[in-house]
Amino acid sequence: MFTLLNTDNKARCGKLKTAHGEIKSPFFMTIATCGSVKGLRPEDVKKAGAQIVLGNTYHLHLRPGEDIVNKAGGLHNFMNWDKPILTDSGGFQVFSLAKLRKITERGVIFNSHIDGKKIFLTPEDSIRIQEKLNSDIIMCFDECTPHPCSEEYAEKSLKITTKWARRCKKIKKNKHQLLFGIVQGSVYPHLRIQSAKDLKKIDFDGYAIGGLAVGEPIKDMYKILDTTLPELPENKPRYLMGVGTPENILEAVERGVDMFDCVLPTRNARHGYLYTSSGILRIKKEEFKKDFTPIDSKCSCYSCQNFTRAYVRHLMISHELLGLQLCSIHNVFFYLKLMKNIRKHIQKNTFQKFKSDFLEQFNKKP
């Protein structure tokens, strides 16, 4: 399913075949938590260059429920999106959003963050839900350990996560869906290595690295990548979950990661934090009141082609819905353009120079 096209040092570009089309890697998955990329229409997401979006199983299970999505013909039909979709397993949200009741080897009991309803979720349930959502890539149900996390707890948790991974693989029926395992083990290199080895034995269509970007120092994240990635098979895609800033992505690509997802572009947009070629621009600042240039004059997104900083600032200050749309469209476009450039430069074996040029420009003080 995954074909490696070129490597530039450790950075890789390739293509991943899914039931809804091929995806060029490395790629970034824009978040569509509840079946919608916040502030964007499906057309906007496509125009921004998205090859795939990520839906959250936990949210969709609670609302509207996988049976309704299934009745609509699956998540693609429900949200009117015909390109690939990855769904997570719900694990991360159970541990971060819900009021957690109890973890047993069988599964997790928790309370819905929406109405407090008590819900029992097993690895088997997670796979069944994702099968009903009919996404293209589905994830194993795992425990995402928090930071900090004792070695003892991390080891105990990892054992359950590995058992759950086996059960997920076993219960999965739909052959059109790709199933990814998730490496856990907190910040402990030997646990990460063990996890990678165990999952490799189970044999998945791809491997995710979970439990990072949860508050650990950034150098720990890179260290874990350096430790874990060599343990993963070269012919399978590697997905760093929940990451990250443009810099994080570049660092991880350099180490051999193929897939990313993060709420940063859309969430930051809604707070008026806009990504530009010369760093983050806080559009609500007074200094943009009479600035009739685009958000980023080097950007060709809809927002930059049609509106000025002064107008976008005015919309954001006035709490106008259009402001949220324009900022979200811009940030998603920025992230996906970055990925496109990353792919181009890995293909041309010029990734290193691209990375350092990009970061120099992005991090320089305006």
Added chain:
Amino acid sequence: MFTLLNTDNKARCGKLKTAHGEIKSPFFMTIATCGSVKGLRPEDVKKAGAQIVLGNTYHLHLRPGEDIVNKAGGLHNFMNWDKPILTDSGGFQVFSLAKLRKITERGVIFNSHIDGKKIFLTPEDSIRIQEKLNSDIIMCFDECTPHPCSEEYAEKSLKITTKWARRCKKIKKNKHQLLFGIVQGSVYPHLRIQSAKDLKKIDFDGYAIGGLAVGEPIKDMYKILDTTLPELPENKPRYLMGVGTPENILEAVERGVDMFDCVLPTRNARHGYLYTSSGILRIKKEEFKKDFTPIDSKCSCYSCQNFTRAYVRHLMISHELLGLQLCSIHNVFFYLKLMKNIRKHIQKNTFQKFKSDFLEQFNKKP
């Protein structure tokens, strides 16, 4: 500037020439309070069939300020809208939104509803602001009397409003802008007639009927229209301000009104109240949970062409921005389609039948 093309009993269709193009009447002006139709992009507004939008002088004066809009090249450039714009005078908002301090013959002292700042606004200021905004149709500064309003107060207020109208006409310099007078006089027929006669003498490019839809019984609104409209010149457009429901619009068109504006389509959209050919549909209701038909299967708007009731309901229940977009696009489309049909049927002298068919369908219980 205004050409009458046909009359069907008292209903009129015509065209109004403005600096940014010709508008077919009767027409409805979608509200763009702060320089944006809430939830829609300029393209959406055009695709919905809008010929003109309405900007609020009061809001734009407070934020971002007319000088910034003027620096951007006027409101059209600022908001990236190249079709006609009407701005109101700010009068209505001063009386409805701001904490009013004092009305004198010279002008009005009030506190901004945003930051409480004390502001003094005269008829001359209102015209100067509207000239800076560079809208196509500008309105005289008036006192919009509330309901109920004593005859004594209505008469006293009307005298000031008429004097203000004269001052607005006198100060106006920009020949590309059309200036409309506003008939006031509360629910008192003789005051309305007096107001119409006085304004006619001053000679405006169009005449608005203000101070209705402020809480008076609906039959009073129609009675005032019946009394006032015959007093207005036939060769000038007649604008019923702030109205209204589809039924109100049909009733007013029947009596000879050419122009309307109202927040109903956009505001109702944000609450999930959707206009359909068979009445108002409350999309958040449980019954639409598994309804995979469009909002209105007879509608050809973007939302109805691409999404289902079940999905739109899910988005609204989940507070997703896309839900607000889809509902707003639909409602604006509905209103503008209604106006298009009204024009078509007046042209064909079949307005009466269209009106009764439409209302029968719209008001029938589902």
